[in-house]
Amino acid sequence: MKSIRYQNLSYPLMFYLMILILLVSCCCSYVSSSKYSNVSTISSCLPDQATALLQLKQEFAFVKPDFSSYYYFCHHFSNSHYSADIYESYPKMKFWKEEKDCCSWDGVTCNMKTGRVLALDLAYSWLQGPLRSNSSLFKLHGLRRINLAYNNFSFSLIPSEFGRLSRLTHLTLSFSMFSGLIPSEISFLTNLVSLDLSSFKNYDGTSLLHLRKVDFSNLIQNATILSTLNLHQVDISSSLPESLANLSSLTSLFLDGCGLHGKFPESIFQLPKLEEIYLPCNYFLTGFLPQFQPSSSLKRLALAYTNFSGILPNSIGYLKSMSHLTLWNCHFVGTIPSSIWNLSELTFLDLSSNHFAGHHQLPSTLGNLAKLTALYLESAQLNGEIPFSLGNLTLLKSLSLSNNNLSGIIEFGYFSRLSNLQRLSLSSNSLSVTTTNINSELPKFAILDLASCNLSEFPEFLKTQDQLRELDLSFNRIKGEIPKWFWGIGNNKLEGLDLSWNELHGSLTVPPLLTSMSNFIISGNNMTGRIHPSLRKWTRLKLLDLSKNHFGGTIPQWLGRLAGSLEFLNLKENNFHGSIPPISTNGSTHNMMIILDLSHNQLQGKVPQSLINCSKLQVLNLGYNQINDTFPFWLQNLSELQILVLRSNNFFGPIWHPHKYLGFVNMSIIDLSFNHFSGSFPSEYFRNWGHMSKAPNRNKSDMIYFGKPRAESNYSAVYKYSTSMMSKGLDMDLTTVLMFFTSIDLSNNKFDGEIPSSIGDLRSLIVLNLSSNSFTGTIPSSLGNLRDLESLDLSKNKLIGGIPQQLENLTFLEYLNMSQNQLTGPIPQGGQMETFSYSSFDGNPGLCGLQLSKKCENTDAPISFHSNEEESESENGFTWKVVVLGYGCGLLVGLIFGHVTLSRRSYWIWRSFVGRCIYAYIYACL
Numbered sequence: 065m066k067s068i069r070y071q072n073l074s075y076p077l078m079f080y081l082m083i084l085i086l087l088v089s090c091c092c093s094y095v096s097s098s099k100y101s102n103v104s105t106i107s108s109c110l111p112d113q114a115t116a117l118l119q120l121k122q123e124f125a126f127v128k129p130d131f132s133s134y135y136y137f138c139h140h141f142s143n144s145h146y147s148a149d150i151y152e153s154y155p156k157m158k159f160w161k162e163e164k165d166c167c168s169w170d171g172v173t174c175n176m177k178t179g180r181v182l183a184l185d186l187a188y189s190w191l192q193g194p195l196r197s198n199s200s201l202f203k204l205h206g207l208r209r210i211n212l213a214y215n216n217f218s219f220s221l222i223p224s225e226f227g228r229l230s231r232l233t234h235l236t237l238s239f240s241m242f243s244g245l246i247p248s249e250i251s252f253l254t255n256l257v258s259l260d261l262s263s264f265k266n267y268d269g270t271s272l273l274h275l276r277k278v279d280f281s282n283l284i285q286n287a288t289i290l291s292t293l294n295l296h297q298v299d300i301s302s303s304l305p306e307s308l309a310n311l312s313s314l315t316s317l318f319l320d321g322c323g324l325h326g327k328f329p330e331s332i333f334q335l336p337k338l339e340e341i342y343l344p345c346n347y348f349l350t351g352f353l354p355q356f357q358p359s360s361s362l363k364r365l366a367l368a369y370t371n372f373s374g375i376l377p378n379s380i381g382y383l384k385s386m387s388h389l390t391l392w393n394c395h396f397v398g399t400i401p402s403s404i405w406n407l408s409e410l411t412f413l414d415l416s417s418n419h420f421a422g423h424h425q426l427p428s429t430l431g432n433l434a435k436l437t438a439l440y441l442e443s444a445q446l447n448g449e450i451p452f453s454l455g456n457l458t459l460l461k462s463l464s465l466s467n468n469n470l471s472g473i474i475e476f477g478y479f480s481r482l483s484n485l486q487r488l489s490l491s492s493n494s495l496s497v498t499t500t501n502i503n504s505e506l507p508k509f510a511i512l513d514l515a516s517c518n519l520s521e522f523p524e525f526l527k528t529q530d531q532l533r534e535l536d537l538s539f540n541r542i543k544g545e546i547p548k549w550f551w552g553i554g555n556n557k558l559e560g561l562d563l564s565w566n567e568l569h570g571s572l573t574v575p576p577l578l579t580s581m582s583n584f585i586i587s588g589n590n591m592t593g594r595i596h597p598s599l600r601k602w603t604r605l606k607l608l609d610l611s612k613n614h615f616g617g618t619i620p621q622w623l624g625r626l627a628g629s630l631e632f633l634n635l636k637e638n639n640f641h642g643s644i645p646p647i648s649t650n651g652s653t654h655n656m657m658i659i660l661d662l663s664h665n666q667l668q669g670k671v672p673q674s675l676i677n678c679s680k681l682q683v684l685n686l687g688y689n690q691i692n693d694t695f696p697f698w699l700q701n702l703s704e705l706q707i708l709v710l711r712s713n714n715f716f717g718p719i720w721h722p723h724k725y726l727g728f729v730n731m732s733i734i735d736l737s738f739n740h741f742s743g744s745f746p747s748e749y750f751r752n753w754g755h756m757s758k759a760p761n762r763n764k765s766d767m768i769y770f771g772k773p774r775a776e777s778n779y780s781a782v783y784k785y786s787t788s789m790m791s792k793g794l795d796m797d798l799t800t801v802l803m804f805f806t807s808i809d810l811s812n813n814k815f816d817g818e819i820p821s822s823i824g825d826l827r828s829l830i831v832l833n834l835s836s837n838s839f840t841g842t843i844p845s846s847l848g849n850l851r852d853l854e855s856l857d858l859s860k861n862k863l864i865g866g867i868p869q870q871l872e873n874l875t876f877l878e879y880l881n882m883s884q885n886q887l888t889g890p891i892p893q894g895g896q897m898e899t900f901s902y903s904s905f906d907g908n909p910g911l912c913g914l915q916l917s918k919k920c921e922n923t924d925a926p927i928s929f930h931s932n933e934e935e936s937e938s939e940n941g942f943t944w945k946v947v948v949l950g951y952g953c954g955l956l957v958g959l960i961f962g963h964v965t966l967s968r969r970s971y972w973i974w975r976s977f978v979g980r981c982i983y984a985y986i987y988a989c990l
Contacts, residue, residue, distance in 0.1 A: 109166035110179040112203070117166050117181070119200035126155035127192040129216045129241075153188035153214075175206065183209035187236070194220030195242075202228060209234040213260070219243040219272070222261075227252040238262035238294065243272040246298065251282035257289060257313075262296035265321070271299035281305045294318040296342075301325075308332055316340040320366070324349045328372070337361055344368040344390070356382045364388035368414070371395055378403050388412040392440065395419055400444070405429040416442035416464070423447060426470075431456035438462040442489070446470055450495075455481035464489040466513065473498060476525065480504040491515035491536065499523035515539050515562070522546075526553045534560035538585070545570035556580065564588045564609070572615075576601035585609040587634070595620055607632040611661070618642035619662075624672075628655040636663040636685065643669030644686075647678060661685040663709065671696045680704055687711035687735065695719040695741065700726040706755075707733045711809070718743030727752025735809040737833070744817025756806050756826040807831035811857065815839060819858075824849040833857040835881065840864070843887075848873045855879040859907075863887060867911075872897055883907045890920045 156170040166181070167174035173183035181204050195201070195217045201210075202225040210229075213236050222242045226235065227249025235253065238260045246261060253259075263273040275298050284290075284307050291313050300319070303326030308317075314335050320342045328343070328351030336359075343349060344366050352374040356362070363385045373395035380386075381403025387410060396418040404413075410433050422445045431453025433439075439457070442464050449472040450465070457463075460482050470493040479485060485507040490497065497517040508531040514523075519540040526532070532554035546568060560583040571593035572586065581602045587609045594617040595610070608630060616639040624645030627633055644667055647655065657678040667689040675681070676698050684699070687709040694717040699705060705728060719741055728734065731753060750756075806828050816838040823832070824846020830853060839861040847856070848870025856874070859881040866889035867882065877896040881904055888910030891897065902915045912920040 108179055109174055109181075113174075113179065113181050114162070114166040116200040116203040117160065117169070117172065118162060119203075121157045121160055123196070123199060124157070124191040124193045126158050126190045127216070128153070128190050129192070129214060153190065155190040156186055157189060157191070173209075178206075180204075180206040182206060183234075185209070185211045186215065187211045187213040189215060191215035192218065194218045195223060196220070197223040197225050199223065199225075202226075205229065206231060208232060211236040212240055213238040215240045217241050222246055222250075222273075224249040226250060229253070231255060234258045236260040238296075239264055241272070244274065246273055246275045246279065248276070248279045248282065251279055251286050254286050255289070256287040258292040259283075259287070259290065260292070260294040261298055262294050262318070263298055265297050271297060271323075273297075274299045274301075277302035277305075281307065284308050284311065287311075289313050291337075292316040295322055297321040299323050303327070304329055304332075306331070309335065312336065314338055315361075318342040319346070321345040327351055330354050333360075333362070339385075340364040342366045343370055346370050353377055353380070355379045358382045358384075362386060363409075366390040367394055368392040369394075373397065376401050376404070380404055381406050383407060385409055387435075390414045391418065393417045397421065399424050402427065402429070405432055408432055409435060411435050411459075412438045414438070414440035415444055416440045418444065420445045422469075425449075426451050426454070428453045430454060433457060434459070436460055437484075440464045441468070443467040448472075450474060458482060458484065460485055462487040464513075465493065466491040466515075468493050470495055472496070475501075476523070477502040477504055477506070480506050483507050485509065487511040489513035489536075490517055492539075493517075499525055510534070512536070522550055526550070529553055530555040531557070533557055534583075536560075536562040537566070538562045538564040540566055542566040542568065544568065546572075551575045551578065559583065559604075561585070572596050572610075574598045574602075578602060579604060581605055583607040587611040587613070589613055591615060593617075595623060597622070599623075600626060602626075603629070605630060606656075609634040610638065611635060612637040614639060616640065619645055619667075621645045624648055624674075627657060627660075631656050631680075632659045633657070634659065634661045635665065636661045638665055640665040640667060642667065644672050644691075646672045646674040648674070655680075657681050659683040663687040663689065665689055667691060669693075673698060675699070676701060678702065683707040685709040686713065689713050691715065695736075697721060700728060703729055706730055709733070709735045710739065711735045712738040715739040715741055717741065720745055720749060727754070729754040731755060732805065733807045735807070736813065737809045737811040739813055741810070742814040742816070744815065745820045747818070747821045749820040750822040750826055753826060756808075756828050759827055805830055807833075809833040810837065812836040817841070819844055819863075821846050823847065826850065827852070829853055831855045834861070836860040838862055842866075843868055843882075845870045847871060850874065852876055857881045858885070860884040866890070867892055867897075869894070871895075880904045887911050891915060 160166070160169045166172055167176070167179070171185045171189065172181060173185070174180060175182050184201075184204070184207060191212070192215070202223070207229050208231050210232065211234070217240050219241055221244045222237065224247035226232070227247065230253065232253050233255050234257060236258070239262055242263070250259075261273060263271065265271055275295065277300070280300055280302065284305060288311070290311050292315060294316070296318050297320070299322065301323040304324060306329050309329055309331040312335065315337050316339060317332070318340070321344065324343070324346040325348035328349055330352065332338070332341070333354045333356070339361050340363060342364070345368070347369060348371060350371045350373065352372065353376060355377050356379040360383055362383050364387060366388065368390050369392070371394070372391070375398035376396055378401040380401060384407070386407050389407075389410060390412065392414045393416070397420065399421055400415060405427055406429065413433070413436060424446065425448035426441075426446055428451045430451055434456060436457050437459050438461060440462070446465070446468040447470060450470060455478065458481065461484050463482070463485060464487070466489045473496045476497055476499045479488065480502070486509060488509060488511070491513045492515060495517055497514060497519060499519070502525055506525055506528075509529055510531055511534045512529070512532060513536040515536045516539040519537065519542055521542060522537075526535075527549060535553070535558065542563075543566070546563075551574065556577050557580055558578060559580050561581065562583070562585040564585045565588035568586070568589040568591060570591065572591050572595075574596050576598040579601060582604050583606060584602070585607065588611075591610070591613040593615065595615060597620070599605070599608075600622045605626065606629070609632065611634045615635070619635065619640050619642065625648040628648040640662070644662060647657065655678055658680055659682065660675075660678070661683065663685045664687070667686070668691065670693040671686065671691065673696070675684070679702065681702050682704050683706065685707065688711065690713065692714040695715060699708065708728070708731065715736070716739070719736065720743065729752060732755060806826070807830060808826075809831070811833045812835070814837065815834075818841035819834065819839050821844045824844060827849060829850050832850070832853060832855070835857040836859070839858075841863065842865035843858065843863055845868040848868060851873060853874050854876050856877060856879070860883070863885040865887065867887060869892045872892050872895035875895055880900045883903065883905060884907035887905075887908040889912070891905060891911060891913030893914065898914070900915065905911050905913070905915055912918045
């Protein structure tokens with residue numbers, strides 16, 4: 065019975081087992097059939113697509129790109145982030161093989177159902193050659209994404225055929241050496257989600273790419289779903305259209321270095337999805353920060369080098385997602401809002417160089433920004449002590465608090481808490497840094513700036529700093545000789561070293577192993593001896609400043625050869641003698657020299673003509689030497705030359721030659737004073753001085769900086785060149801040369817003849833000194849055109865005639881000296897002229913005026929001053945009043961005559977009217 069029951073139970077079990085096997089079999093069959101079904105729908109690359117790609121491959125050579133002559137002109141960006149990608153790049157197209165499916169080629173993405181190419185990523189692919197309008201690229205009509213970034217398309221135009229690829233959603237042509245006008249057809253791409261046309265600039269700051277305002281507006285109006293717009297360093301040179309605020313999908317806006325001006329539309333800040341706004345280096349773009357809302361999505365905001373101004377709103381504290389905030393070199397005022405120290409997501413903060421009100425300290429809440437990796441608060445009007453909470457920022461890699469009024473004693477061991485710190489700048493404060501008794505391990509610095517920190521000796525902790533690349537110990541009180549161990553810091557990786565303005569003495573004995581050194585400054589000390597021969601091994605040297613010491617001997621010949629690669633060479637105020645060695649080009653046609661200053665030595669001989677190879681030379685200062693030579697006319701071929709000083713030498717002869725005259729097209733300052741130059745000038749002498757002829761811009765207060773700004777080089781900002789000159793009767797040392805400053809000093813020579821009338825063309829001239837020569841003739845009235853002139857010295861010449869009344873137009877004139885000439889007549893009393901004392905006119909017996917003891921006759925009578933237009937009219941014998949009266953009478957006579965003739969009125973009416981009209985006309989003329 066029991067066995068029967070088990071047997072009965074086995075039947076349903078077997079039934080269920082058979083059902084299960086059947087189901088599994090069916091499922092396997094379905095999966096298998098589905099698999100083969102899918103395979104049948106996958107298509108390989110279509111033949112026409114493969115052919116177009118292979119033809120595209122034949123259009124270019126494969127050469128690794130070299131962008132060394134081009135760079136990010138905008139100060140806030142460096143090119144470091146792409147260099148690694150270029151180093152690791154390879155020519156993708158080189159490995160495309162015809163026998164393989166083109167959908168498997170590197171950089172190619174296909175639609176696997178149709179076999180058509182959907183995306184082409186050829187970034188960093190070594191492409192070289194122009195992209196032409198008939199390129200096979202434009203046969204791939206199904207393209208949705210194109211990335212051709214970081215190639216070299218040989219300055220070809222961006223083809224308008226891109227506008228025919230109507231399905232494009234992503235177009236990236238960044239940094240690929242396109243040039244010229246961006247085609248208007250780009251605005252036809254209405255499906256664009258991302259557009260990146262970022263471009264390099266030349267070293268002279270000119271843009272490679274240009275976008276017309278109308279095309280910019282059309283692009284914004286048509287690409288309504290645009291999410292990312294990147295036009296970095298594309299020259300737009302216009303205001304921003306208000307319609308930009310209609311791009312409701314916009315998340316990223318990069319318009320840095322575009323030449324934008326006008327007011328930035330505040331409504332753009334309110335775009336609901338906007339996360340990134342980058343506007344640096346639009347110097348004339350104005351705007352204000354709005355009252356931010358808690359709903360704002362903004363994460364990154366960069367406004368460096370713009371004209372944004374106003375007060376930073378306290379509502380900036382609502383930007384809880386903000387990770388990057390850069391307001392460097394703007395015009396913000398007021399105080400730094402306390403809410404900014406609560407933005408706990410910040411990783412990068414730069415508030416440097418604004419116009420914040422003084423007397424605010426770094427708060428202890430600074431320690432809340434625990435994610436910060438970079439903090440720049442240079443020239444932020446900070447005072448007080450550095451808060452202890454700064455030590456909470458353990459992720460910091462860069463910290464700069466320079467150029468403030470921070471005070472107190474700071475133990476350098478404090479920075480051992482910031483173990484990730486690589487760059488530290490505490491310079492130009494009122495801090496006293498102590499470097500003794502450091503018991504804990506300090507971070508490995510790459511850049512260390514301790515200028516003006518009251519150091520009295522070389523810090524011992526530098527012995528263990530084997531990663532140091534740049535060190536600034538300038539403006540301290542370090543005494544004695546440079547210790548031998550000092551030259552071993554940085555494990556021979558040191559690139560920049562500034563020891564200027566200390567109390568160092570002894571000879572300069574440098575090791576030859578520092579071949580990485582590019583910037584070396586030791587000016588303003590008491591160093592002696594000759595230039596050490598080991599310097600010739602520093603083949604990467606770009607900046608060498610040994611000025612204001614007691615170095616002596618001759619300038620070695622090898623330094624002339626090294627000068628072929630140097631950009632800045634400053635040996636002024638030493639005891640060098642002998643001749644100037646020839647400047648080598650190191651095998652190239654031109655060298656890289658930008659500044660050469662050998663002034664205040666005892667150099668003799670002639671100016672080496674090899675300087676003509678210095679095509680980039682901006683400053684040449686050979687003043688205060690004993691050079692015996694004629695004027696080097698060939699200097700006029702150096703189109704970049706801005707400052708030329710030959711003052712106080714033994715130069716002789718004329719400075720003008722009819723067959724050797726080109727003019728100094730870019731000159732800002734020329735000082736030829738205290739030499740033996742002679743001869744006269746043609747009236748047109750100054751016609752070709754292009755830079756001085758431009759209208760000045762006094763609102764532009766930028767300094768002439770020679771070198772790379774902070775973003776281009778981590779070295780202590782910029783090499784600021786100073787030069788001495790005569791201005792307003794005083795010898796001045798210009799430590800910061802303003803962009804608009806222009807000066808001509810030809811004083812204390814033997815020039816004769818008349819002052820060239822073309823000098824009135826130099827509209828931006830600020831200082832003019834022609835004193836102590838033998839100029840004759842009258843003072844040219846064209847001097848009245850120099851509306852920005854501040855200092856005019858024509859004293860001790862042989863000038864005759866009167867002082868032109870046009871000089872009343874010189875409203876900026878602060879210094880005037882016309883003494884010791886043969887001038888006659890009254891001194892003009894309008895404008896600034898009446899503010900000068902007798903010393904400005906003394907020694908001219910024929911002059912009279914309120915400033916002199918000799919008064920002019922009829923001084924009680926009012927002095928009438930006419931405009932140039934009125935004088936011109938009077939000299940020509942008519943005025944517009946007569947013309948109007950004559951025209952009116954003539955018209956009236958004609959009308960009456962016609963009426964009388966037509967109506968045949970009596971004769972006596974006509975006679976009476978004519979008589980009265982003639983009488984009225986004669987009376988008006990008189």
